[in-house]
Amino acid sequence: MGRSPRTAVVVYLWSVFMSGVEVNKLLYFRVISPEDIGYLFSAAPAKDFGGDFTSSYDQIFLVPADPAEGCSELNNRETIQGQVTLVERGSCSFVQKARHVEEAGGKAVLIADNAEDNDSQYLDMVTDGSTAKPTIPTLFLLGRDGMMIKRSLQRQALPWAVISIPVNVSALASFPLKQPPWTLW
Numbered sequence: 001m002g003r004s005p006r007t008a009v010v011v012y013l014w015s016v017f018m019s020g021v022e023v024n025k026l027l028y029f030r031v032i033s034p035e036d037i038g039y040l041f042s043a044a045p046a047k048d049f050g051g052d053f054t055s056s057y058d059q060i061f062l063v064p065a066d067p068a069e070g071c072s073e074l075n076n077r078e079t080i081q082g083q084v085t086l087v088e089r090g091s092c093s094f095v096q097k098a099r100h101v102e103e104a105g106g107k108a109v110l111i112a113d114n115a116e117d118n119d120s121q122y123l124d125m126v127t128d129g130s131t132a133k134p135t136i137p138t139l140f141l142l143g144r145d146g147m148m149i150k151r152s153l154q155r156q157a158l159p160w161a162v163i164s165i166p167v168n169v170s171a172l173a174s175f176p177l178k179q180p181p182w183t184l185w
Helices: 005-015 094-103 143-155
Strands: 027-033 040-045 057-064 084-088 108-112 138-141 161-165
Touching: 027 057, 057 143, 084 094, 084 143, 094 108, 094 138, 108 143, 138 143, 143 161
Parallel strands: 057 084, 084 108, 108 138
Antiparallel strands: 027 040, 027 161, 040 138, 057 161
């Protein structure tokens, strides 16, 4: 006898662990547009810096940073202001990246792993020892997920994706969870 979708989701949420990060410690977001990547993605919050989401955003832009690694002042500050920013891992600390996004007025930052084939290993983002800690939500995104989002935006010449964040996956139990086909969560 098969499990109902609701039972499968509950079993799944309580039993899956990924690289030291429990599933219920992950945060989820849904890409609304572009539709070719209209999936539910997971991301891991920073361990000891950054804030929590105090609001839920049904439609907010996910804007790629310029420069992509976010290690200096961002050139697209006007677009980032009040939005979520997608930054690539590398060249400077997670804290520096989050601080640059916060200074540009971003509401949150997703830091995509620069290992584009990474589809399962979440990193623990920890402070770099600096005194100035960013207060915006800071999340680690798997490399394959980040690459697919960036590739879709580039292919369609779009300046941003539209996302819903955070998404309460336990409230979606009666609906199919449409996660990326390359992700086994």
